[in-house]
Amino acid sequence: MEKAIIYYSKTGNTESIVKRMRGFKALRVVPEDDNPNIQDPVIVDSPEVKVYQEIIFASPVHGFQLAIVMRKYLESLDDLNGKTIDIFVTHHFPFAWMGGNPTLKQMKKIIESKNGQVRQMTSINWTSKKREKSIIDMIAKYQE
Ligand SMILES: Cc1cc2nc3c(=O)[nH]c(=O)nc-3n(C[C@H](O)[C@H](O)[C@H](O)COP(=O)(O)O)c2cc1C
Numbered sequence: 001m002e003k004a005i006i007y008y009s010k011t012g013n014t015e016s017i018v019k020r021m022r023g024f025k026a027l028r029v030v031p032e033d034d035n036p037n038i039q040d041p042v043i044v045d046s047p048e049v050k051v052y053q054e055i056i057f058a059s060p061v062h063g064f065q066l067a068i069v070m071r072k073y074l075e076s077l078d079d080l081n082g083k084t085i086d087i088f089v090t091h092h093f094p095f096a097w098m099g100g101n102p103t104l105k106q107m108k109k110i111i112e113s114k115n116g117q118v119r120q121m122t123s124i125n126w127t128s129k130k131r132e133k134s135i136i137d138m139i140a141k142y143q144e
Pocket of ligand 1: 010015059065
């Protein structure tokens with residue numbers, strides 16, 4: 001079964017987790033310009049989802065929301081019906097309501113609008129003392 005992690009990472013935190021996961025093809029969403037203030041970013045590398053049955057989408061939180069690059073990428077996708085989809089975000093504010101949870105909900109909503117079903121949702125707080133444990137716990141779920 002083909003599996004992929006499709007992610008956006010501006011400063012490398014999200015990517016550092018992706019690099020630790022085995023058994024998934026890591027595909028990065030690449031904008032022409034990484035400036036987070038660009039409201040309508042041009043995406044120059046937009047990974048194809050068709051061949052993957054299992055996909056993890058991952059992104060940082062920007063301004064209490066999903067990073068615009070990832071939002072634009074997800075909104076551009078066609079049908080996600082029949083795929084197993086998990087999502088995770090990285091963020092730095094201490095409370096989940098300050099970014100992590102609303103962003104997961106936002107991602108879920110876009111994926112559901114493409115007929116995808118979201119299974120697991122994880123929010124990783126980069127400044128938490130429990131960060132490493134939460135990363136290890138999440139990775140463990142994917143390694144047979
Ligand atoms: C422009 C910008 C906006 C951000 N806004 C938030 C935010 O609203 N809430 C939060 O918890 N973290 C916020 N962060 C922190 C990032 O979500 C966090 O550092 C994340 O792990 C970065 O992931 P990356 O290194 O993969 O880009 C922001 C970071 C940037 C650069």
